[in-house]
Amino acid sequence: MRFSIERGTLLKAVAQAQSVVERRNTIPILANVLIEAEGNGVSFRATDLDIEVVDRTVAQVERAGATTVSAVMLHEIVRKLPDGALVVLSDDAAQGRLLIEAGRSNFNLATLPREDFPVMASSEYSTNFACPAPVLRRLFDKAKFAISTEETRYYLNGVYMHVAQGEGGPVLRCVATDGHRLARIDAALPEGAEGMAGVIVPRKTVGELRKLLDDDEAQIAVSVSETKVRFATPAITLTSKVIDGTFPDYTRVIPMGNARRLEVDAQEFARAVDRVATVSSERSRAVKMSLDEDRLVLSVNAPNSGAAEEELAVAYGDEPLEIGFNAKYLLEIAGQVDRENAVFLFNSSGDPTLMREGNDTSAVYVVMPMRV
Structure with a gap:
């Protein structure tokens, strides 16, 4: 594998990946990001087994291939490189190393085989719809402050996204509560979301999702099944398990x-x-x-x-x-x-x-x- 990429583009992709990775890992491969170069693009994939993020970006690929390397270490190196630098990444499979070249800087990092990297099984999504980024941003931003941090009431550790009956008909609704305060936010129901099963999107996923929603022009493809939820833009796909529990009947406390x-x-x-x-x-x-x-x-x-x-x-x-x-x-x-x-x-x-x-x-x- 060998490709060259602009430092700013690489930093954005690696930053998204390293934030998903858990700092304290008993499984070494989970500290790594999977880098796959093919055609005229490169994808960076990271997971903690509950959330998986894939960031695809354009690069000049000289030799296709794939490897895994420490996400945090790669992020730190790229962050400290000068603005506008052209970064060349190539793997030495025989030595098990990733070589990073930028101007006069050279690094080589230990890698782990790509075959060991766990890829989240693709779920059969029963509901698929598109939603403008500002609409999703409002739903989750206004609800997330009320997410509970009590681990014992795990079913409150996220935002409950579901279809509900609003004043003027069905709406897409997000609700969060910790027993002391509650937030209930409604938006117009997107086409195709009518039969969606209610899902509890975990707190960490809500934080990662926020990074996809900054572009006001973006349309977010949302896919929902009973066990997973996926949010995708053309460049980034965020897949997450949902909280396995029943959200309480919040209407009784309003x-x-x-x-x-x-x-x-x-x-x-x-x-x-x-x-x-x-x-x-x-x-x-x-x-x-x-x-x-x-x-x-x-x-x-x-x-x-x-x-x-x-x-x-x-x-x-x-x-x-x-x-x-x-x-x-x-x-x-x-x-x-x-x-x-x-x-x-x-x-x-x-x-x-x-x-x-x-x-x-x-x-x-x-x-x-x-x-x-």
Whole structure:
């Protein structure tokens, strides 16, 4: 195998591969990236047995072939090469080495046989559809903050992507919750997604998927089966196992009768919460919201460190209310608001609170209150 490739193109492909590789591996081959050169292109494949990413790119191939080499080591070398350098990679099969040449720099790295590299079995996908990158980006970006990190409730360690009934008909919906807060985001149902089985996309996959979604013009080909999900652009294919579990009935925790309505400038609110939370003890980070006629007072009382209070002008015309929240949860939810105003809907100081962006019901958030 021998090919030459521009350093920037190589870095982008290797960066995607090395982020999938687990740093601590008991199986040496899983620390490697599989490089396959053929025709006028090269593919870089990496896996941790749960996720597989394949990045295909154009290169000048002099001699076809394949080998595997440490993904992290290759990434570090390419990262440190000068911008615009032409990099030549060739393997010495007899010595079991990969030679890397760029200008006056030369490296040779140990390789492992390509035959040892595990390739994820291609699943029979029951549902296939295309979705614009900005739509998928919004669905996953707005939901992922609520993914649970508790390993015991493994079925909450991802984003539940499924077809649901929205206000105007079927929608593609992403939901995440950790029991303290919940995010439910809807988008128009893409053609071909109608019969899709609901799948829980793991947290790590959601992070890797984000790298495919930066191009606003891209169409992402999505394929779903009961055990796997695949997201593909012409250059990159990301395949992942889904979480084997049943996502709970989230509709039961979304309050329907919350009548007390608060409307507030989302950025102003987030900055004020951040300021008053500075004095709170890190463990609870509780912020009290005191609501009265068109007035919101945010306060924190931390006996060991001090107290803080800030008043905001808001739109509120219901009964006075005092309710407490974890500051981190309030900040994360306020950070999802793209529009100017956030709307909070309360019932009482002990019930879940609903939040949405203005009158838009396609993104709904629920947060549980705290005692303060």
